[in-house]
Amino acid sequence: MAMTAASVFGSGGCLELLTSSKAMRGKLWTRLAPFISKRHASTSQTSLSSSSSSCSVINPWLFVGLGNPGEKYQCTRHNVGFDMIDMFAQSQGISLTRHPFKALFGEGMVEGVPVLLAKPQTYMNLSGESVGPLAAYYKLPLNRILVAFDDMDLPCGVLRIGRPPGQMDPKAFVLQKFNKTGRERIDSAIEEGVEILKLVVTKGLTEAARSSNVDQKYKHLTTHDMQL
Numbered sequence: 001m002a003m004t005a006a007s008v009f010g011s012g013g014c015l016e017l018l019t020s021s022k023a024m025r026g027k028l029w030t031r032l033a034p035f036i037s038k039r040h041a042s043t044s045q046t047s048l049s050s051s052s053s054s055c056s057v058i059n060p061w062l063f064v065g066l067g068n069p070g071e072k073y074q075c076t077r078h079n080v081g082f083d084m085i086d087m088f089a090q091s092q093g094i095s096l097t098r099h100p101f102k103a104l105f106g107e108g109m110v111e112g113v114p115v116l117l118a119k120p121q122t123y124m125n126l127s128g129e130s131v132g133p134l135a136a137y138y139k140l141p142l143n144r145i146l147v148a149f150d151d152m153d154l155p156c157g158v159l160r161i162g163r164p165p166g167q168m169d170p171k172a173f174v175l176q177k178f179n180k181t182g183r184e185r186i187d188s189a190i191e192e193g194v195e196i197l198k199l200v201v202t203k204g205l206t207e208a209a210r211s212s213n214v215d216q217k218y219k220h221l222t223t224h225d226m227q228l
Contacts, residue, residue: 058112058114059140059144060107060114060115060116062138062144062146063116064118064127064146065081066127066147066149067119068124069121077150078150079150081148081149083190084148084197085118087194091194092110094106094107094117096119098121101133102122103118103119104119105119110201124149131145143205196208
């Protein structure tokens with residue numbers, strides 16, 4: 001599973017918890033860009049200006065988990081983004097309800113910082129129809145948006161889904177449910193991801209990356225030219 005911020009939305013930074021290929025990230029941006037760039041350009045600058053002129057203003061975080069709606073896709077590899085949001089919401093006592101912007105949505109506070117959670121109900125390929133309007137409506141700077149989704153191509157680690165075995169069709173692979181061992185591993189990774197999300201809220205993206213556990217065999221969190 002990966003959590004990607006900023007670069008997916010075109011602002012030059014990237015936070016990853018090991019999940020979607022470069023091709024996948026490119027496709028994701030292609031899906032989201034028309035909704036975010038058109039509706040969000042002016043509101044992002046306004047929000048950034050407001051926050052810089054008033055120390056009392058705290059911009060919310062928007063955490064988005066991608067997946068496909070419906071019982072058919074529950075507990076599949078492709079829905080680990082949904083699982084991440086569900087576990088984070090449960091840990092913080094945040095309820096998710098239907099939102100006009102085609103998402104299950106919830107609001108809460110984490111250590112005094114407002115947090116917005118969203119699970120787009122548009123299917124993966126149309127996530128921009130939900131995320132773009134949400135970002136514009138709440139006037140969020142792009143570096144306050146983090147997206148969690150599955151990724152088959154990043155180096156293997158606890159938070160990685162992995163590549164399909166043999167010649168198996170990637171689409172068929174990501175729509176499969178986990179076996180017992182896989183489920184245990186991804187649940188453990190999601191629990192770690194929830195703790196990292198809390199660090200993102202309280203310490204910021206860079207500090208969350210710096211403070212994450214890098215003593216294991218694989219790094220779970222990296223930053224690339226993060227602009228905060």
